[in-house]
Amino acid sequence: QVRLVESGGGSVQAGGSLRLSCVAAGYTINFSRYCAGWFRQAPGKEREGVAQIYHGGGSPMYADSVKGRFTISQDNAENTLYLQMNNLKPEDSAMYFCAAAASLCYGGTSALRERYFPIWGRGTQVTVSS
Numbered sequence: 001q002v003r004l005v006e007s008g009g010g011s012v013q014a015g016g017s018l019r020l021s022c023v024a025a026g027y028t029i030n031f032s033r034y035c036a037g038w039f040r041q042a043p044g045k046e047r048e049g050v051a052q053i054y055h056g057g058g059s060p061m062y063a064d065s066v067k068g069r070f071t072i073s074q075d076n077a078e079n080t081l082y083l084q085m086n087n088l089k090p091e092d093s094a095m096y097f098c099a100a101a102a103s104l105c106y107g108g109t110s111a112l113r114e115r116y117f118p119i120w121g122r123g124t125q126v127t128v129s130s
Contacts, residue, residue: 005023008021017088037049049111052105100117
């Protein structure tokens with residue numbers, strides 16, 4: 001069974017940066033053929049979509065709360081997904097999950113919806129202190 005593995009989380013002060021990485025375990029995923037995304041869940045809150053990308057076409061999409069600060073990307077071999085997070089704020093503190101779907105990304109009101117991502121990782125913790 002395909003599973004994703006996240007890394008790169010940690011504790012930083014507000015204004016700092018982190019880069020999260022995501023690779024597939026047990027199977028090689030060429031992210032150029034997948035819709036790939038990042039989600040996050042803070043304690044007591046629902047999981048929310050942060051960013052998604054489909055390398056085959058279209059622009060990445062971001063939650064309004066992270067636009068201009070976070071960047072989703074893939075490496076040249078397209079086997080690793082990244083989330084560059086700059087100017088981090090305490091409200092960015094959450095467990096961050098990588099997710100993928102062997103399909104095009106949904107847009108519009110269906111964008112960044114976890115129901116459309118069947119492949120998940122177990123998450124990496126990000127904590128931002130003020």
